[in-house]
Amino acid sequence: MAKAKKRDPHPAEELAKLEAALAKGALGRAYVFRGEERYFRERATDLVVRRATERGLDMCRHDVLDPEFDLARLLDDLVAGALFATARCVVIQRADSLIKKGARKFAPGVIAAIQARLSSDDEGVLVLTADNLRADHVLVKAVAAAEGTGMVCRRLWDTPPPWAPDPRRAELVL
Numbered sequence: 001m002a003k004a005k006k007r008d009p010h011p012a013e014e015l016a017k018l019e020a021a022l023a024k025g026a027l028g029r030a031y032v033f034r035g036e037e038r039y040f041r042e043r044a045t046d047l048v049v050r051r052a053t054e055r056g057l058d059m060c061r062h063d064v065l066d067p068e069f070d071l072a073r074l075l076d077d078l079v080a081g082a083l084f085a086t087a088r089c090v091v092i093q094r095a096d097s098l099i100k101k102g103a104r105k106f107a108p109g110v111i112a113a114i115q116a117r118l119s120s121d122d123e124g125v126l127v128l129t130a131d132n133l134r135a136d137h138v139l140v141k142a143v144a145a146a147e148g149t150g151m152v153c154r155r156l157w158d159t160p161p162p163w164a165p166d167p168r169r170a171e172l173v174l
Contacts, residue, residue, distance in 0.1 A: 003085040004143055008129060009152075011035070011037055011040035011151070011152070011153045012040070013154075015040055015043055015044055015047075015151070016045075016154070018044055018048075018089070018149065018151060019047055020045060021149075022047055022051045026150050027051050027052060027055060027098045027125060027144045028125065028147070028149050029118070029124075029125065029126070029146050029147060029148055030118055030125065030126040030127075030128075030143040030146050030148030030149070031044070031045075031048055031126070031127045031128070031141045031143070031148055031150070031151070032128045032129075032130070032133070032139070032140055032148065032149070032150045032151070033084075033127070033128070033129045033130075033150075033151045033153060034096075034128075034129070034130045034131075034132075034133040034140070034150070034151070034152060034153065035131070035151075035152050035153030036131060036149050036153065037070075037142060037153040038131075038133075038153075040153035041129045041153045042129075044070070044153070045091060045093070045127055045129055048091075048125065048127050049061075049089065049091060050126070051168075052089035052125050055127060056086065056087065057086075057089040057124065058087070058088040059088075059089050059090060059091070060077040060089065060090045060091065061093070062074045062077070062090070062091065062092050062093065063094060063159065064092065064093065064094045064095060064097045064098050064105060065094050071098075071105075071107055071110070072108065074092065075088075075109060075110065075113050077090050077139045078090060078110075078113040078114060078116075078126075079113055079116065079117070081122070083104070083111055086123065087123040087125070088122075088124040088125075089123040089124060089125040089126075089127070089128075090117075090126050090127070091126065091127040092127070092128050092129070093127075093129045094129060094130065094131060095110075095129060095130050095133075095139075096130035096131055096132050096133045097130045098110045098170075099111050099114075099128075099130075099133075099137070099139055100132075100133070100137075100150065111138065111139060114126065114128075114137070114139055114142070115138075115142050118142050118143065118145075118146040118148075119146070123162075126143075126148075129144070135150075136143050136151075
């Protein structure tokens with residue numbers, strides 16, 4: 001008998017768990033926020049960035065699809081130490097364009113730099129967001145191995161489930 005596929009939890013529940021963990025003062029080493037719901041990815045990123053700012057970390061934000069994105073600066077932020085703070089928080093938004101084979105801007109050096117950062121003794125924080133990144137990707141596994149936090153921001157149902165056709169049951173309505 002085939003094992004039933006585990007359903008990803010509702011992104012709002014995952015966001016509430018993350019918010020509670022950060023409110024207790026726990027700032028993890030790495031975070032991966034992946035999935036199609038951009039709203040939840042950005043909210044989760046904002047929560048981590050706010051907590052890192054409160055801790056006085058040097059902020060380095062990179063959006064891979066921004067026309068002014070600079071790969072050399074990203075690599076420098078990943079491998080170098082913080083200049084004006086004790087540690088650095090590096091945020092890479094829409095990272096799937098860099099770390100997925102076959103992507104338009106695929107840069108295998110970024111994968112190696114992120115793995116090196118995760119295995120180092122650096123006290124900083126790394127945040128990766130991606131629209132389309134599989135759970136078995138090498139960096140998702142590396143973040144989990146570094147005791148980081150992963151959150152799936154799956155697409156919300158825009159129609160009710162077939163077993164409960166009440167339109168008020170659609171996740172977007174809730």
